[in-house]
Amino acid sequence: MTSLVDRYVFTALRRIPEQQRADIDRELRASIEDAVDARVDSGETREAAVESALTELGDPERLADRYAGRPAFLIGPDLFPLWRRLLTTLLWTVLPIVVTVGVVAQILDDPEIGKIIGGAVTGLITVGAHLCFWVTLVFAIIERTGAGKADISARWSLKDLPKYEAHRATLGQLISGVVWATLLIAGLVLQQFTFTDVPVLDPANWAFWWPVLIALLVLRIFYHVWVHRVGGWTRAVAVVNAVLTVAYTVPLVWLLATDRFFNPEFHGFLDVEGADVRSWLSGILVAVLVVGGLWDIVTTAWRAERARRGLPTKIPGTGGYHY
Amino acid sequence: MDATLAGHLQELRRGTVVVASLTVLRTPGYGYSLLETLSRAGFEVEANTLYPLLRRLEAQGLLTSEWNTDEARPRKFYRTTEQGETIAETLRGEWKRLDTAIGDLSTGSDPISSDPVNSDPVSSDSISSDPINSDLGSDQ
Known part of the structure; x- marks a missing residue:
């Protein structure tokens, strides 16, 4: 039969590195016996003295952690x-x-x-x-x-301090917006004539949808110029952006989903072991359009709301470990 | 006891057990005897903190130990090394310095606060040099 002291010492030693065990075993037992003797001398029964001495020593696993110098936490305040x-x-x-x-x-x-x-x-x-x-x-x-x-x-340094967006729309945003829309218009027109022998996109849409798309992209250019002249992100800007984005996303998604986007005569898609690359590409384009459109609407609205409240918006990629 | 006070007291007392142990163990002693001495002297220290602390101080070379098997119960006796004594001396000096500094602050506050020209440099100086915080920081 094992005594309480044995059980206590075994439990503590289990979590102590092997090479320290023998020494701590001896020392801990001596210390416990000393404490028990002192309590017996002051009138307690031996059994009660053992119980109270061990109780005072507390959780043996905690004691073992202290002996082994192990941190009693998973991740400390440094990390x-x-x-x-x-x-x-x-x-x-x-x-x-x-x-x-x-x-x-x-x-x-x-x-x-x-x-x-x-x-x-x-x-x-x-x-x-x-x-x-x-x-x-x-x-x-x-x-x-x-x-x-x-x-x-x-160590933290001033370099880790995040940068914040000016509430003004920058010249860079104006230029990139205008250039992007212009490139899309140019690409849409040129693919009809120059890139490939047969146009990639369905020529039937020149009757209605492609001119509409070009008109929307031109509006987009005006929008960017307007944002720059307004000078910042306002609620009006957020609403116009949302309307414009929905206006070109919905028809494009519809064209893609009903298979009216690509030219049926165009067979230049990569042939990947008989897989239907065209419908895959359509699916991916739909996802990009929907996710990208939603992202654009939400971030613009978010910027406008923060600008309205006078709150700073952090520029992604600045500020130490932030991305 | 008020939990806030208890927390601050604990912060303040942290580290005093090391000075006290290094000072007491100039004459060799074993775990339980040191525990008794310290609690009689008014240091609130628990066995499960003190015993591991002794081994840590030994590993740092501030204490040395020896098993005494002369008596019926073999006991591990610890004794402060030269290095331990040097460090204890420095720590006691720091303790006295802090005691004096706090005494100066509490007794000297009245005449200084009545003199607005003098009060600024003194108070800002004692804050900017900040020996207490920097010591705590390097200790952890």
């Missing part, structure tokens, strides 16, 4: 801020990509709403759990071994 920043950055960048790719693949494979939502939720939880687990594991290992800890918990 915690970096861990939090890295994890939030990863979750915000990886999860949207995973969900988007998953949804597009599901749409192409079997566009049933239940499967699409189910797949998105499953992907979100699975990938999210993996990210949290592996990042935390790596940080816990760094915390315990100390390897590379000095490098990654580098």
Whole structure:
């Protein structure tokens, strides 16, 4: 039969490195016996003295941690801020990509709403759990071994301070917006005549949709000039942007979905082992248009709302570990 | 006791056990005897903190140990090394300096605050040099 003291010492020693065990074993037993003797001398029964001495010594695993000098935490205050920043950055960048790719693949494979939502939720939880687990594991290992800890918990300096957007629309935004729209118009017109022998896009749409698209892109150019002259992101800008974006996204998606976007006479798509590259490409374009359009509408509205409240908007890619 | 006060007291007392142990162990002693001495002297220290602390100080070379098997119960006796004594001396000096500085602050506050010209340099100086915080920072 093992005594209480034996059980206590065994439990503590289990979590102590082998080479220290014998010495701590002897010392701990002597200390416990000393404490018990002192209590017996002051009138307690031996049994009660053992119980109270061990109770005072407390949780043996905690004692073992202290003997072994192990931290009683997973990630300490040195690494915690970096861990939090890295994890939030990863979750915000990886999860949207995973969900988007998953949804597009599901749409192409079997566009049933239940499967699409189910797949998105499953992907979100699975990938999210993996990210949290592996990042935390790596940080816990760094915390315990100390390897590379000095490098990654580098001192904060002014260089790590984020930059914030001016509430004004910049000249760069004006130029890139105008150039982009101009290139799209040029591309739409030129593909009819020059790039390939047979036009890539359906020439039948010149009767209505392509001129409409060109008109919308011209409006887009005017929009960029207008934003620049207004000088910033206002509610009016957000609304006009949303209307314009919806105006060209909806017809394009409809053309793609009903197979009226590409020229049926054009057979220049890569032949990948008999796969229907054209419908794949259509699916991907639909996803890009929908996600990109939503992104544009939301970020512009977000910018306008923050500008209205006078709140600063951080420029992505600035500020230390932020991306 | 008020939880806020308890927290601040704990912060303040952290580290005093090291000075006290290094000072007491100039004459060799074992774990339980040191625990008794310290609690009689008014240091609130628990066995499960003190015993691992002794081994840590030994690993740092501030204490040395020897098993005494002369008596019926073998005991591990710790003794402060030369290096430990040097460090204890420095720590006691720092303790005295802090005690004096805090004493000066509390007794000297009245005449200084009545003199607005003098009060600014003194208070800003004592804050900017900040020996307390920088020591705590390097300790952790």
